[in-house]
Amino acid sequence: MHKPRLPANEHDRLAALQRLGVLDTPPAAELDRLTRLAQRVFKVKTVLVTLVDAHRQWFKSRVGLDVSETARDISFCGHAILQPLALLVADARQDPRFADNPLVTAAPHIVFYAGQPIFSSAGHALGTLCLIDDQPRQLDDGELQTLQDLARMVEQYLWGLEAAHDLQQLQAELEQRVQQRTQELETTLAQLHQEIAQRNAYESALLAEKEHFHATLENTTDAFIEIDEQGLVVGWNHAAETTFGWSREEAGGQLLAELIIPPPLRAAHHAGLCRFVRTGQPRMLGQRVEVSACRKDGSTFPIELTLSAIHSQGRMLINAFLHDISQRKADEAEILDSRARIKMITDNVPAIIAYIDTGLHYRFVNLGYEKWFGWKADTITGSKVADVLDAAVYAVARPHFDKVLRGEQSEYEVLMPSLHGKIWVHITLIPHYNPQRQQQGFYVLGVDITERKQLQDQLQFEAYHDSLTGLPNRRALMQSLREAMARSRRSGNSMALLFLDLDGFKALNDSHGHDFGDMALQRFARELRGAVRETDSAARLAGDEFTVILENLVQPQQDSALVADKLLQQIAAIHSIAGVAVTLSSSIGIALYDGHHDSSANTLLNAADKAMYQAKRAGKNGFAFYGDATP
Numbered sequence: 070m071h072k073p074r075l076p077a078n079e080h081d082r083l084a085a086l087q088r089l090g091v092l093d094t095p096p097a098a099e100l101d102r103l104t105r106l107a108q109r110v111f112k113v114k115t116v117l118v119t120l121v122d123a124h125r126q127w128f129k130s131r132v133g134l135d136v137s138e139t140a141r142d143i144s145f146c147g148h149a150i151l152q153p154l155a156l157l158v159a160d161a162r163q164d165p166r167f168a169d170n171p172l173v174t175a176a177p178h179i180v181f182y183a184g185q186p187i188f189s190s191a192g193h194a195l196g197t198l199c200l201i202d203d204q205p206r207q208l209d210d211g212e213l214q215t216l217q218d219l220a221r222m223v224e225q226y227l228w229g230l231e232a233a234h235d236l237q238q239l240q241a242e243l244e245q246r247v248q249q250r251t252q253e254l255e256t257t258l259a260q261l262h263q264e265i266a267q268r269n270a271y272e273s274a275l276l277a278e279k280e281h282f283h284a285t286l287e288n289t290t291d292a293f294i295e296i297d298e299q300g301l302v303v304g305w306n307h308a309a310e311t312t313f314g315w316s317r318e319e320a321g322g323q324l325l326a327e328l329i330i331p332p333p334l335r336a337a338h339h340a341g342l343c344r345f346v347r348t349g350q351p352r353m354l355g356q357r358v359e360v361s362a363c364r365k366d367g368s369t370f371p372i373e374l375t376l377s378a379i380h381s382q383g384r385m386l387i388n389a390f391l392h393d394i395s396q397r398k399a400d401e402a403e404i405l406d407s408r409a410r411i412k413m414i415t416d417n418v419p420a421i422i423a424y425i426d427t428g429l430h431y432r433f434v435n436l437g438y439e440k441w442f443g444w445k446a447d448t449i450t451g452s453k454v455a456d457v458l459d460a461a462v463y464a465v466a467r468p469h470f471d472k473v474l475r476g477e478q479s480e481y482e483v484l485m486p487s488l489h490g491k492i493w494v495h496i497t498l499i500p501h502y503n504p505q506r507q508q509q510g511f512y513v514l515g516v517d518i519t520e521r522k523q524l525q526d527q528l529q530f531e532a533y534h535d536s537l538t539g540l541p542n543r544r545a546l547m548q549s550l551r552e553a554m555a556r557s558r559r560s561g562n563s564m565a566l567l568f569l570d571l572d573g574f575k576a577l578n579d580s581h582g583h584d585f586g587d588m589a590l591q592r593f594a595r596e597l598r599g600a601v602r603e604t605d606s607a608a609r610l611a612g613d614e615f616t617v618i619l620e621n622l623v624q625p626q627q628d629s630a631l632v633a634d635k636l637l638q639q640i641a642a643i644h645s646i647a648g649v650a651v652t653l654s655s656s657i658g659i660a661l662y663d664g665h666h667d668s669s670a671n672t673l674l675n676a677a678d679k680a681m682y683q684a685k686r687a688g689k690n691g692f693a694f695y696g697d698a699t700p
């Protein structure tokens with residue numbers, strides 16, 4: 070048996086068969102009528118309309134056969150579709166291609182077969198119209214032609230299906246395209262709705278923003294003016310009305326220059342506007358500028374303005390925000406004036422005034438610093454105080470800086486090197502706070518107290534010294550005596566007070582005059598000062614009375630007697646004063662104190678005085694101890 074081979078266009082052929090959509094569909098009356106007609110015309114047992122599928126042949130119409138399909142491998146039609154004309158098998162039993170075919174050897178026992186191929190409209194062989202009989206048979210030309218005609222009718226039926234199928238497919242495609250298009254349209258429509266909604270929202274927002282902008286412009290305290298390229302006013306808010314005195318109706322459409330620019334400045338304004346329009350290069354745009362403006366009543370005043378330009382609907386507009394700065398200018402002038410006044414005052418006070426910040430840098434110094442120390446304000450402003458002041462002066466000042474930086478006022482006196490030698494300066498440091506109560510620094514006020522200091526020293530000296538001899542006076546003696554007695558009590562060392570009174574001084578005065586007496590006293594004082602040790606203090610008590618304190622005596626009596634004796638000798642050695650021959654002597658009373666008893670300076674002085682009188686009574690020019698050396 071020969072299996073039918075596959076046609077060269079098998080793939081396309083099967084596609085054409087599938088396109089019919091006829092496989093496994095119910096029988097069609099038109100084809101059944103045709104197969105029945107063929108059975109009668111050709112007087113054969115079986116007539117089939119077969120369609121050759123991939124692995125089977127399926128019968129769309131059949132008469133004389135019960136099965137609806139058989140395998141393609143054993144089919145006769147599989148062979149028939151390989152040729153353009155009808156396949157005629159007169160006796161299959163004798164034909165080597167089919168003799169052992171099960172359809173021949175078994176039921177339905179095919180003997181005769183005539184299969185006319187049927188083609189699709191595109192020329193693919195789809196199957197056959199075939200005649201089958203169990204007796205050998207031949208077809209003459211007329212019968213062959215009839216078979217072909219009937220096959221053409223089957224083709225017509227199938228082409229109808231093909232067309233219907235194509236139409237259906239076209240319709241489906243069309244419907245799909247319509248659906249797709251509809252969907253696209255719906256999507257587009259939805260997008261359009263969304264865009265419209267968005268646009269409406271934007272428009273509402275824009276409108277709200279515009280209203281907000283206008284409300285802001287109307288309520289701002291700054292004047293807002295808008296002009297076009299010709300300099301004509303197109304915008305004029307409420308503040309512009311109150312600032313310049315022109316109402317919105319009066320200003321609209323007018324040349325700005327004629328409304329608010331003082332006549333002498335109009336030409337410059339016009340030139341600036343023309344240059345801007347021509348070059349697009351604004352000079353003042355985006356900057357804060359101070360200029361003069363005038364009101365409707367002709368009065369001029371300073372304004373501050375900021376300019377910007379916008380392009381709107383094909384034309385350029387220039388916007389300006391302006392505000393009256395008359396008050397600010399007046400305040401600035403007031404501040405400058407008051408600064409100048411303060412500078413004038415601070416530069417002319419006989420004092421140094423400075424301001425120092427919390428980092429201890431000079432922030433301000435008055436002219437006093439230059440006058441006193443030669444430090445120019447612009448040189449030391451910003452410098453660290455430690456780098457400017459003399460190290461010793463800074464060391465004195467530093468604790469007071471710390472105190473004032475803790476918020477306490479501080480005062481001190483310091484000796485400073487100046488252009489005119491060393492001077493005493495009384496410094497007052499005053500803390501400075503900002504309105505938030507944060508310390509910013511401190512003020513320094515320095516007053517020259519050199520003269521006062523000298524006077525004080527002088528007074529101090531005079532209060533404790535005798536003006537004639539320069540020796541410590543009675544007050545100084547009493548203080549020294551108290552201190553010496555206290556030291557004696559602490560150390561346990563003995564001390565002595567020597568009370569000296571010149572002998573016959575009255576006679577000296579009387580014979581040579583009071584001035585000579587003074588010279589004698591001065592000479593006596595010099596001798597006294599030279600005779601005692603540095604630590605032993607000599608003093609003039611009054612008139613011709615002097616004292617000497619001797620401290621740390623190891624052998625009180627002997628030591629003090631030695632000193633008294635030495636003094637007597639020294640006084641006796643004075644033979645002339647100012648060329649006048651003299652003889653001087655003194656009586657000395659000695660009071661000892663061993664530091665172990667309570668005693669006062671007065672008691673010790675009285676004791677020494679008494680002892681001095683003893684010496685006088687004993688004949689003068691000598692010394693005497695008080696009592697038993699215990700006052």
Ligand SMILES: Nc1nc2c(ncn2[C@@H]2O[C@H](COP(=O)(O)OP(=O)(O)OP(=O)(O)O)[C@@H](O)[C@H]2O)c(=O)[nH]1
Nearest residue numbers: 570571572573574575576578583584586587612613
């Ligand atoms: N030149 C001068 N005389 C003074 C000064 N103070 C006191 N006298 C005089 O010193 C004299 C003191 O005299 P007295 O000590 O009382 O007497 P005296 O003559 O020294 O006698 P005796 O002390 O007993 O030796 C008085 O005449 C005073 O007027 C003074 O500052 N200058």
